[in-house]
Amino acid sequence: MDIEELLKQNDLKVTPQRKAILAVLQNTNSFLSAQDLFQRVIAILPGTNFSTIYRNLDVMLAKGLLCRVPSDNGADLYELRREEGHHHHAVCKTCGASIPVDYCPMESLIQELDRKGFLPTEHCFEVYGLCARCRKGKGKQ
Amino acid sequence: MDIEELLKQNDLKVTPQRKAILAVLQNTNSFLSAQDLFQRVIAILPGTNFSTIYRNLDVMLAKGLLCRVPSDNGADLYELRREEGHHHHAVCKTCGASIPVDYCPMESLIQELDRKGFLPTEHCFEVYGLCARCRKGKGKQ
DNA sequence: CTAATTGCAAATTGTTTGCAGTTTA
């Protein structure tokens, strides 16, 4: 999807900063921290301010353009929401490797939640543990 | 389980601070933020320092005594891990109500992860949305 | 007695905010 289209469809004004943010997110297929995103954005558009990053992450989240997941260390991670390919991750606590998981718990939960009248709008599901390499003691990847 | 026993079994020295922390956690059946925990601990053991809370949350997490889940606002939440009664929550974004969910995605995932050689040690699963009351526009509980 | 643990105060880190100037529609 075209970036400008995406912004317009969501009632967001097209600014260079937003185009840069979305360009970075579109070219990344893993999660990014706000810091990582910021670094990549200023490579494209020098001078962009960190608070602009945060403000836009917030509005894009509110519009449902992004997913946010909490990470093991303080910083939250962000990713562009794509229709196809919604997935979760298993994150290795030793080397940080992120293994995609083709299973989403929401499908199994819709009914239970519906029975309780709860309408889910966001979810996070993260698994932490040891990846195959680290289990074998091969240490950092 | 007796608190002192629990500490000894995990190679942790029995200190008044740790006993207070575990006492609070045992008497609470929802998640607590570090702040909430701190408030309740100093009610039992005045003078306890905030850094002691954080340090002990860390060691208890490392020993697997606790679960930690990220929350919608910055602060992480903690709960005593109990054999029975492991559960997750659906959190209302409007009123903050926390609805227990008797479903854990891990069970459905063990095989997929195992196939990939991944050994899960922790997980978080949180659902956000609108609770029944707020859906009906009754506002804050 | 020794290593673990604590309190304290200061530092760090991730994130948010007020405001004045700029840009988009």
Added chain:
DNA sequence: TAAACTGCAAACAATTTGCAATTAG
């Protein structure tokens, strides 16, 4: 031109750290 958006600098809140004194085993 009005509302939305940005940069800047300062404020915040959650968490972490160094260090000296205390305490559990």
